[in-house]
Every structure is written in C-alpha cells, then in structure tokens.
Amino acid sequence: MLYLTPYFRLTQEEHKALLALRNQEAILRYTPTQKEIAFSDHLAWVETLKSNDDALYLALKDEQIIQGAIHANALKSCSPSWGLFFDPTTSPLVTSAVALFFLDTLFNHYRAHSVKSFVHVENNPALKFNERLGFKMRDTQPSSFCTMALSHEEWQMKKSSKLFQPILKTASQLTIRN
Structure with a gap:
C-alpha cells in the first residue's frame, strides 16, 4: 500500500533510507549545491519542519520502504514551488x-494559482516529466536551473485529458498519513 x-x-x-536515496549521484548532480547532506544536518533541518506551515515535505512509502519524496515550499503564497525525487526503480505510473x-493537493487544498518548478537545465527526464504534466518554461537565466510553471487553469485542462485518467485513478488511492 x-x-x-x-x-x-x-x-x-527511514530517514537514513530517504537520505541515502537523496544522496545518490543520479539525484545529487541535479541539486543546487550538488553536495551530499550529512545525516545530522538532515535531522536538524527536519526538526524545523514541525513548526513550518509554509512547507510540506512528504516521503513516499510502500509498506515500510521509502520510494521517494515530494515537497513544496512557500505554501502560503499563490505560487508555491515543488520538487520530487524517487528511487530509479519506482514505476513511472507510481x-x-x-x-x-x-499537484491536485497544492491547487485544491492550498489554493495555489500556479506551481513553480526549478529544474537543472541538463536534467532532461525532469524537464520532460514536467512538460507532460503541463509545466511551461519560463526562463533559464542566469544559472544552470530553469523555472517552469503550471497555472491552475492549465492544470484543470491537463488533468481532464484522457491520457491522465488511468494515472488519476491510481492517484485517488493515495493518502497522506500523519
């Protein structure tokens, strides 16, 4: 489940498993710092999340196995930014x-008008993934990261497409467990 x-x-x-996944070279090379995160630094940062209602960091678990993570920052704004990473063996459907x-949670629960994504310009799988979700390129200057954005209106149109229906069926079975 x-x-x-x-x-x-x-x-x-679980934190060790999450951090081991996050620190994999395939993921690390596309992060802003491109540096491994130390376990003690990770745990200290996670403590700050308990009182931060402007950020949402969630781990994906299959039974008790960490499969990846997804997050959003600036939830109180009309345009939060999101990011994600998964174990390379995780199914594309998942x-x-x-x-x-x-994304549906950000638009419906947090009432986002748009969602931003900052993607390394050489991370072609992430760029294509975001484009399939409806994100549009905004800029690539002045760093090695580009900004992509998805508006609420674009999201509503995209998620109603026939292509997304089987995926939405699987998505409807997901829950956030506190």
Whole structure:
C-alpha cells in the first residue's frame, strides 16, 4: 500500500533510507549545491519542519520502504514551488500518480494559482516529466536551473485529458498519513 507521510514522522531508519536515496549521484548532480547532506544536518533541518506551515515535505512509502519524496515550499503564497525525487526503480505510473496527487493537493487544498518548478537545465527526464504534466518554461537565466510553471487553469485542462485518467485513478488511492 502506497502512502505519503511527513518527514518529521519518519523513524531514524527511514530517514537514513530517504537520505541515502537523496544522496545518490543520479539525484545529487541535479541539486543546487550538488553536495551530499550529512545525516545530522538532515535531522536538524527536519526538526524545523514541525513548526513550518509554509512547507510540506512528504516521503513516499510502500509498506515500510521509502520510494521517494515530494515537497513544496512557500505554501502560503499563490505560487508555491515543488520538487520530487524517487528511487530509479519506482514505476513511472507510481511517480506520475504521486505527482498528480500532490499537484491536485497544492491547487485544491492550498489554493495555489500556479506551481513553480526549478529544474537543472541538463536534467532532461525532469524537464520532460514536467512538460507532460503541463509545466511551461519560463526562463533559464542566469544559472544552470530553469523555472517552469503550471497555472491552475492549465492544470484543470491537463488533468481532464484522457491520457491522465488511468494515472488519476491510481492517484485517488493515495493518502497522506500523519
């Protein structure tokens, strides 16, 4: 059974698994700092999430196994930014369903007008993934990251397409467990 749970609800072992996934070279090379995160630094940062109602960091679990994570910052704004990473062996259906579920949460629960994504310009799989979700390129200057955005209106049109229906069915089975 797949479900999402807040980072601050994870066990020490689950944090180790999450961080091991986040620090994989395939993921690390597309992060802004491109540096591994130390376990103690990760745990100290997670403590700050308990009182931060402007950010949402969720781990994807299949039973007790960490499969990936999805997050959003600036939830109180009309245009939060999001990001995600998954174990490379995670099914594309699952990654897509989690993304659709989360985007729907941002637009409907948090009332976002648009969602932003900052993607490394060389991360072609992430760029294509976002484009399939309806994100449009905004800029690529002045760094190695580009800004993409998805408006609420574009999201409503995209999610009503026939292509998304099987994915939305899977997404409807996801829950956030506190």
